[in-house]
Amino acid sequence: MSRFAPVPAIAQLDEGGVARPLSSIRRRQLREALIEGAITLVALTGIAAVVLIFVFVGREALPLFTSAEVHKEVDLGRMFLPQVWKVGRAASFVWQPVGTVPKYSMIPLFVGTLKVTLVAMLVAVPVGVAAAIFASEFASRRLREVLKPTIELLAGIPSVVLGFFALMVMATWLQTAFGFSFRLNAVVAGLGLALTVVPVIFTVSEDALGAVPRSYREASLALGATRWETAFRVVLPAAAPGVLAAIVLGFGRSIGETMIVLMASGNASITSWSLGESVRTLPATIAAEMGEVVFGGAHYAVLFFIGVELFLFTFTVNSLAAWIVRRLVRRMAGAGG
């Protein structure tokens, strides 16, 4: 019986078992429904935003396939196959969209993006995962409390500041250390990128390692394994899905990062696998050239097509990673019993 008001003649027990008047229950149910509806709407807005961005970018790139005028300048073949540009010279991949004969080969841009990402991942994965293992398995509590925020602080530095740092300081230092003939090259840009990727890999890996039950570690140590053996042979494999997810997140971050490569990579569209040469990446190309293009032209459509490529690439990588993580979890859950 309610202490606060006389119980009306018509009453019901609500979900909590408290006697309430019918109208009050309806009001609460209505309010619940409204709040649920509002939250669902907000979530759907997020999904809608992603879909709409893809639709918009795709629509602006559509003239590549539908417009005859654009086809005169560029088509899929000319973007991906080597073309002969000078009579007597070998077929080559050239990206030089402004000129009497515009040249739109995607290959130098793909090679550039892959080279820079490769350097970034080669540095960031060992450093990030090792730091996560150290912070999670070996560091004292006080050290961990200093280490975690400091590395996460690195994530808070704006990428333009990191790009500026790479351009002004790292490039000169690396050139004197390694004797590159190009001062701005894939290694400089890759190392700059690694600075943004390491915090991503560290944070997610450290969370994954922390989620491994203590019983695993205690069992391993009880069986006579050393702390190193426990960390690398027991904890790390147990956290493998999370660490893999971290690596994929870092990969996605480094593919799409624009400002650092725009400032520190030299932006020369060279198709070669040498890491000491300047590179031009897909996102930097969009950033550098978007200001110039005239609405609706071939160059405009090609730049949006690059956006579509980046979208598809990230989507594929994320889906692949999710699939691998699912397989790993299933296999480990099955083996663990």
Add this chain to the structure above:
Amino acid sequence: MKRTLLALAALAAAAPSLALAAVTVKGSDTMVILAQRWAEEYMKKNPSRKVQVTGGGSGTGIAALINGTTDIADASRGMKDDEKAKVQEKFSVAPVETVVAKDGVAIYVNDSNPVKQLSPEQIKKIYTGEITNWKDVGGNDAPVVLYSRENSSGTYVFVKEHVLKNEDYAASAQTLPGTAAVVNAVAKEKNGIGYGGAAYAKGVKDVLVTGADGQGYKPTEENVASGKYALSRPLFMYTRGQPAGEAKEFIDWCLSAEGQKLVTAVGYFPIRK
């Protein structure tokens, strides 16, 4: 309620000043410092006028003129035929070109580079990638490191058309977002070569360019005005149709004696003394 009313009142008071139409000037990075000086002086002399200047490259300025987001487009290259056609198509009036200053494109090398003079032909061979070592032009035995501008830049297009004679830049030419960045890069790279508007050449040295008579000339005012310096170009302001209203007043002021004095102060060359 009271606070909302107060806020609305403040906004209404501010509105007239927000509503003042500014003359927008957008485009060439080569001209941006000059345009800013012009705008500052003009607004000082005419306090009721507002001029808004942004850079972004000649291509950006011309694109803005076509899209209707700027009144005046600064350009360090001429408008292309298809760009002019687009303006005609959208606004039923042709774009009008006004020459406002002259510029020499300077070729920079690092201070420590022994090479002092280059002919336009040699510069072409270097930038198209035919010459890849400094020893082929009388320098050290070292690879040439090319620095260029992004393809949204009027300077890029000017060098491509007038120096490279419409051939492509070498793939190894690194592109940087502005003349100051090019100067910075060449200053740090002892085998570097770069190009840019003459007003920005601080910290590196200009290369003498061989003129028609075989002599080498620096990009000074006299050489550019007389045509002895081979790599000189006019700087333009484009408007949709003949300049009118506040835009016309601004452009007329830039062409006046006061405005042209500023051109020399910034480091370019006036079109009339």
